[in-house]
Amino acid sequence: xxxxxxxxxxxxxxxxxxxxxxxxxxxxxxxxxxxxxxxxxxxxxxxxxxxxxxxxxxxxxxxxxxxxxxxxxxxxxxxxxxxxxxxxxxxxxxxxxxxxxxxxxxxxxxxxxxxxxxxxxxxxxxxxxxxxxxxxxxxxxxxxxxxxxxxxxxxxxxxxxxxxxxxxxxxxxxxxxxxxxxxxxxxxxxxxxxxxxxxxxxxxxxxxxxxxxxxxxxxxxxxxxxxxxxxxxx
Amino acid sequence: xxxxxxxxxxxxxxxxxxxxxxxxxxxxxxxxxxxxxxxxxxxxxxxxxxxxxxxxxxxxxxxxxxxxxxxxxxxxxxxxxxxxxxxxxxxxxxxxxxxxxxxxxxxxxxxxxxxxxxxxxxxxxxxxxxxxxxxxxxxxxxxxxxxxxxxxxxxxxxxxxxxxxxxxxxxxxxxxxxxxxxxxxxxxxxxxxxxxxxxxxxxxxxxxxxxxxxxxxxxxxxxxxxxxxxxxxxxxxxxxxxxxxxxxxxxxxxxxxxxxxxxxxxxxxxxxxxxxxxxxxxxxxxxxxxxxxxxxxx
Ligand SMILES: Nc1ncnc2c1ncn2[C@@H]1O[C@H](COP(=O)(O)OP(=O)(O)OP(=O)(O)O)[C@@H](O)[C@H]1O
Ligand SMILES: [Mg+2]
Numbered sequence: 001x002x003x004x005x006x007x008x009x010x011x012x013x014x015x016x017x018x019x020x021x022x023x024x025x026x027x028x029x030x031x032x033x034x035x036x037x038x039x040x041x042x043x044x045x046x047x048x049x050x051x052x053x054x055x056x057x058x059x060x061x062x063x064x065x066x067x068x069x070x071x072x073x074x075x076x077x078x079x080x081x082x083x084x085x086x087x088x089x090x091x092x093x094x095x096x097x098x099x100x101x102x103x104x105x106x107x108x109x110x111x112x113x114x115x116x117x118x119x120x121x122x123x124x125x126x127x128x129x130x131x132x133x134x135x136x137x138x139x140x141x142x143x144x145x146x147x148x149x150x151x152x153x154x155x156x157x158x159x160x161x162x163x164x165x166x167x168x169x170x171x172x173x174x175x176x177x178x179x180x181x182x183x184x185x186x187x188x189x190x191x192x193x194x195x196x197x198x199x200x201x202x203x204x205x206x207x208x209x210x211x212x213x214x215x216x217x218x219x220x221x222x223x224x225x226x227x228x229x230x231x232x233x234x
Numbered sequence: 235x236x237x238x239x240x241x242x243x244x245x246x247x248x249x250x251x252x253x254x255x256x257x258x259x260x261x262x263x264x265x266x267x268x269x270x271x272x273x274x275x276x277x278x279x280x281x282x283x284x285x286x287x288x289x290x291x292x293x294x295x296x297x298x299x300x301x302x303x304x305x306x307x308x309x310x311x312x313x314x315x316x317x318x319x320x321x322x323x324x325x326x327x328x329x330x331x332x333x334x335x336x337x338x339x340x341x342x343x344x345x346x347x348x349x350x351x352x353x354x355x356x357x358x359x360x361x362x363x364x365x366x367x368x369x370x371x372x373x374x375x376x377x378x379x380x381x382x383x384x385x386x387x388x389x390x391x392x393x394x395x396x397x398x399x400x401x402x403x404x405x406x407x408x409x410x411x412x413x414x415x416x417x418x419x420x421x422x423x424x425x426x427x428x429x430x431x432x433x434x435x436x437x438x439x440x441x442x443x444x445x446x447x448x449x450x451x452x453x454x455x456x457x458x459x460x461x462x463x464x465x466x467x468x469x470x471x472x473x474x475x476x477x478x479x480x481x482x483x484x485x486x487x488x489x490x491x492x493x494x495x496x497x498x499x500x501x502x503x504x505x506x507x508x509x510x511x512x513x514x515x516x517x518x519x520x521x522x523x524x525x526x527x528x529x530x531x532x
Contacts, residue, residue, distance in 0.1 A: 070416075074422040086417035086420075088414060088418075089413065090409060091413070102422050103422035
């Protein structure tokens, strides 16, 4: 579904991503783990066109994303829940969800999908007319996920959905990710919480200073000594 | 009794000029809200609107249309010019330091003034009457048609704008872009289109303001936008730059303060009082009356 080939990305003189290749197949959860500054966010930004690559290829269902404008990516079927959630704080919860459906014209279906999101996240329904900036971190993350789902994507990129959340909420968010995946969504998940990320993923990639250092089946990586030492604190 | 009549008269004068400031202030505030640029050339679009509408009036008359239709013509053409200006002058600088864009805005302002000076000369030209000069009202308070039309039309524009921004899909997208451009793009919102729309609306409002201003002060020259633009800018800052209701509030406050200063203190002091307000706001609450005191995003 998504194929990244020999991607290179720089910030001026800083070469942040070196020859990164990865693949996400239909129906999978693929995790991309790595330490602070490893280049996880940069990789996602480049895939969704927020950052230009210096070389390489990003193919989504065969279409080259590196030459596609960022605002056209969602229309192709790929949504991105950015790092730090980036919900629109000055818009209400419901307006945020409507913005998620900006590219759609089917008014009635949008309304139904908003109700679906409220069923999945009852707390958002209670707060639907509140400014999104007043939500708690966990609620904001739910809103960010709900907003992305409103665009009816087939592939969801998620950047550290567990960031800043209590252990209980982290569990809840990961449960939601699994549910969304069961409903047919393919997911590329970026996480620092390697334990959780590996436990729900089919496959995973380990990013180290801009390079893929390991890749493979998530369960196998979880039992790998190097991964356990470096990322699982064992 | 008499003094109350006079007071009400000055109040309405203040509302009239205030609603003009408010319309212009909206342009400053919307553009700032979306690309964080103080568009110093915005005042000059009043001047552009004044010239376009002035030239449109004879066309309207010969076409048998009502004279006020010139306002629509000016609004449309100004909107197009605003969009083109943004594309040519500001868009290439979107990722440059803000100072660069600010200097460019000053350059655009000078360019427009000098362009119109070359085309029309620097002398002031008389502006034809747009509204009837009939006086309305009874019991001592007489108001001119242009005063009433200006206030009513401005308020109508502001209500429409507020509805557009609050209720429509594009209006919400505009607010989303002004808050977080990259996140808005991820929603599939075309940021360029949204910014163009913002400039179009701002410049159209400036053109409408221009016709109403000229109805009250019927003289047109290439520099007329500078002072007017500056006062509208003060209004935008007073209300809280980037905040749409703030621009409306600021416009009316500045208009009324100016009118009362002219009437009860001294007409020479009016401008000084307006700039005094700017200084006080910047010292006491730089985010403006309706602004929140945290951060710079509004
Ligand atoms: N805007 C930028 N300008 C310059 N360098 C940047 C920029 N953004 C990221 N970098 C650099 O690129 C590298 C990768 O950063 P990135 O944000 O992709 O890491 P990350 O894996 O997402 O980290 P974290 O887990 O902390 O979010 C880092 O060395 C970082 O300093
Ligand atoms: Mg990151």
